[in-house]
Amino acid sequence: MVMEEVLKNLQSTAELLAAVQTDLVRQWDTQTLDRAFQWALYCQLLYARFNNKKTIRSIMEKHLQTTNESLRATFPGHMDVSFGDLSRCQHLLLTRLLKNPVLPRTHLKVLVGSLSPMEAHENEPEDSKGHVEQLIACRSASRVLTAMPVRTNASPGVDAEFQGRLAEVQGRLLMETLDALFGGGGEAHAAHELLDEMLQRCEEEDHVVLVIASALRRNINTPAATASRGFILNWLQQNEQLLQNMCLHVPLDHIMSHVKENLEFRARYCVVLKRWASDMTFDIDEGEWVPTGTTAGVSFQKLTNHFAALVETSPLLREEVEKELNALKMADGDFDVEGLSVWGDLLEVLSK
Template identity: 40%
Template structure:
C-alpha cells in the first residue's frame, strides 16, 4: 500500500506540473509515460472503488498530498478519489490548455505511422467520452454549430491544436494524412472533424488551420467539392463567416457546381449534367445561406453574383444564364426551377 500511495503522490504532482511552465521540458517519451501513469490511476479506481478499506486509505493519502501541493504549488487543483476514473481526460485537457505544452504532445496524439505501434497512444476511448467533450468543448462562443456531433467537435479541437503546433506545412500535412488514414471508409466523419477544426481556436490559429486544410484538400482531386457537399449549407455559411479563406474556396466550388447545370428547354428548368453534384434548388439554397450569414458576407456574395451575371451577358430572359436565373430566384423567387 505504501508503494501505491507513493505512486499516487507522483501522479498528482504530474497533473499539477502539466499546468505549469515545467511541461515545456517534457519530450515525447515523457508525455507517453504521463498518460500511462494516468491510466494506472484509472485502473486503481476501477479496482478499489468497491473496497472500503483500501479506498479509505487511498482517500487519506490523496487528502494529504492535495494539502501539501496546495501549499507549495498554487496551480494545483484538489484531486478526489472519484477523479481518478478520468485521470487521462484531466491530463489531456491540462496539456491542451497549457501554452507551454511541447510539440511532443502532438506527436503522441497524432503519431507518425513510422513509429512502432507500441509507442502510440490510443485516444479513441477519450474522444467518445462525454466528460472529454464537456471539458474540451466548453467554448466562450456559444454560436450554434449545425450538423456537428459531439465526437467531431472534440476531434476538431484536437486537430486544430495539432495543425497550429505542427511548425511546418510538411508536418501539418502529415497530421492530416494520418487523420485521413484513420477515417478510411468514414469520409463523412472526416469532413465533420475538418469543419470542427476550422471553427476552433482564435483568429490566428484559425487562419493557419484554414490555410493548411484548404491546401491539403485542393491537392486531392474533388476533395474540396466533396467536403462542401457533405456539409449542410448552414454549416458552410458559418465556416465562410469565420474564415475568409474558406469563403473564397467555397464560392469557387459553388461556381464549379453551377457550371454543371444545363437548361432543359422542354421542362423550363435547370438540371444537373451527368457530372453535376447538385440541383439548381440546392445551389440556390447555398447562396441564400451565404446571404443570410451576416452583412459582410451578404455584401461579398451579392457583389460576386452581380459580377457573374454581368460576365454572362446580363440577360433578362429565363434559361440563358444560370446566374441571371439564380439571382432572380434569390431576389424574387420568381422562377419555379
C-alpha cells in the same frame, strides 16, 4: 528511486501495452482502465526524468529491448516499445485500446464520451476522465487522432450516432493539436503531415469531412486557434473534392465567416459554387435543375442558398458575383427563359 524497481515497472508497462492489443481487455473494468493510464503516466514521468541522463537511459533502452524480445515470443504481432515512446505512453495506450475491436463498448464510451472525452457519466471514475483530458491537451494527440477507427459494422442508426460523436471528438483533438503546434511557434510542416495522415488513414472520406467540419465549428478566437482554422482552410484548397464535401456539411453561417476572413478561401469557395452550377442539367419532366453524378447531393435549392448567403456578406461582393453570373449567362446566349441557363435562373432567384 531504486533502478531495479524502475526497470521492473518499465517492463510491466511494456507488458500492459502488449496486453491491450489482445482479448484480455474483455476482462477489464473501469478501475483496471484507470490503473492502466496511471502506469502510462508513470512512464512519461520516467522519460522526463531520465531522457537527458545518457547512462541511465542506455540501461533502460537495453531493458526495453530485452522485454520486447520476450513479448514478441508471447504476443504474436507485438509492436516494440522504444524509450522515445515513453514520452507519449498514454497516447500509445489510448491508441491501442481504440484500435482493439474487442474493447467493451462501455470502456469506449468512457474514453470517447457523449460529445468529447471531457464529458463523462456520473458513475465513471474521475481519474479516467482526468487522464483523457490530459491527452487532449498534449501535442502528440495526433497519434490518437489518426488511429481512431471508423466502424461500419454496427447497426445504421447506432453507427451514425457513434460516428457523429466520434467526429466531434476527433475535431476537438485536431484543433487542440494544431493550436498546440501553432501556439508553440508555428509548426506548419508537422501540421500538414497530421492532416495528410488523417486523410490517408481514414477509409471513409465523408468521415474526414465531418471531422474537419467539427473542427471549424469551434468558436475560439485566440491567435493559435485563428492560425489553426486558416491552416485547415488552406489545406482544404489543395483537395477540391474534400473542399466540396466540407461545404456541404458545414453550416452556411460558419462558411460565411471564413469567406469574410479569408480571401483565398472565398475564391476557392466561389469556384466550388460555379462547379456545382455548371454540373447541373435541367430536367424537363421535373421542371427544375438537378445535379449530375459528380455533384450528387447538391440540389438547385441548396445551390441558391449558398449563393444567397454569399452575396449577403457585402454589397461589393454581391456586385462582383452578379457581374460574373451575368457574363456566364451571356455566354450561354443571354436567354431569359427558365431552364436554358443555370446562371440566368440563379440571377432570377437572387434578384427576388
